[in-house]
Amino acid sequence: DAGVIQSPRHEVTEMGQEVTLRCKPISGHNSLFWYRQTMMRGLELLIYFNNNVPIDDSGMPEDRFSAKMPNASFSTLKIQPSEPRDSAVYFCASSFQASGGEETQYFGPGTRLLVL
Amino acid sequence: GQNIDQPTEMTATEGAIVQINCTYQTSGFNGLFWYQQHAGEAPTFLSYNVLDGLEEKGRFSSFLSRSKGYSYLLLKELQMKDSASYLCATDQTGANNLFFGTGTRLTVIP
Numbered sequence: 001d002a003g004v005i006q007s008p009r010h011e012v013t014e015m016g017q018e019v020t021l022r023c024k025p026i027s028g029h030n031s032l033f034w035y036r037q038t039m040m041r042g043l044e045l046l047i048y049f050n051n052n053v054p055i056d057d058s059g060m061p062e063d064r065f066s067a068k069m070p071n072a073s074f075s076t077l078k079i080q081p082s083e084p085r086d087s088a089v090y091f092c093a094s095s096f097q098a099s100g101g102e103e104t105q106y107f108g109p110g111t112r113l114l115v116l
Numbered sequence: 117g118q119n120i121d122q123p124t125e126m127t128a129t130e131g132a133i134v135q136i137n138c139t140y141q142t143s144g145f146n147g148l149f150w151y152q153q154h155a156g157e158a159p160t161f162l163s164y165n166v167l168d169g170l171e172e173k174g175r176f177s178s179f180l181s182r183s184k185g186y187s188y189l190l191l192k193e194l195q196m197k198d199s200a201s202y203l204c205a206t207d208q209t210g211a212n213n214l215f216f217g218t219g220t221r222l223t224v225i226p
Binding site: 050095103105106107108 | 149157211212
């Protein structure tokens with residue numbers, strides 16, 4: 001299994017530009033999570049999907065952030081317009097949710113975003 | 117509400133034993149995860165405890181006390197490669213998202 005795949009691995013952009021981060025979850029997993037990690041705030045959940053449906057987006061910082069999951073094998077996180085304070089590592093994770101069962105999340109390698 | 121407390125940093129000697137503590141307040145608590153994260157890498161799953169007690173996996177063990185809202189990760193025979201951040205996370209009944217603590221950065225010295 002290839003694990004969770006994220007692209008790009010690194011992104012440097014200028015303030016005001018649109019940034020799109022991509023994620024391919026592990027095949028067969030039905031839940032997908034977007035996290036942001038910074039030194040100051042640690043690992044923060046932004047949004048998660050279950051069976052391609054957004055369940056909780058309360059962690060999305062503001063309207064500049066949006067996420068989609070058009071099918072079971074692909075998700076995007078978009079920032080438009082980007083700001084320097086968005087600089088962070090963005091992780092995608094996936095899990096298989098079974099009723100009452102353990103829901104171990106498996107993380108992708110992350111996208112390191114730097115907004116100048 | 118949810119809250120997780122872990123020490124920010126710890127240092128231990130190669131070959132020794134170290135215990136990393138985690139206390140939590142989580143409504144609808146279901147279970148507790150430990151993840152390891154090396155610098156510049158993604159978090160990787162170490163353990164998951166639902167029942168009270170100690171679970172051992174090789175050099176790593178994890179303990180949970182539900183009544184005390186307390187867990188610890190025990191690392192034995194420390195190796196230099198164990199230098200990493202260790203993240204405590206909780207999940208809730210009926211929800212499949214995790215809430216992470218800020219992590220404990222462990223440095224293993226010779």
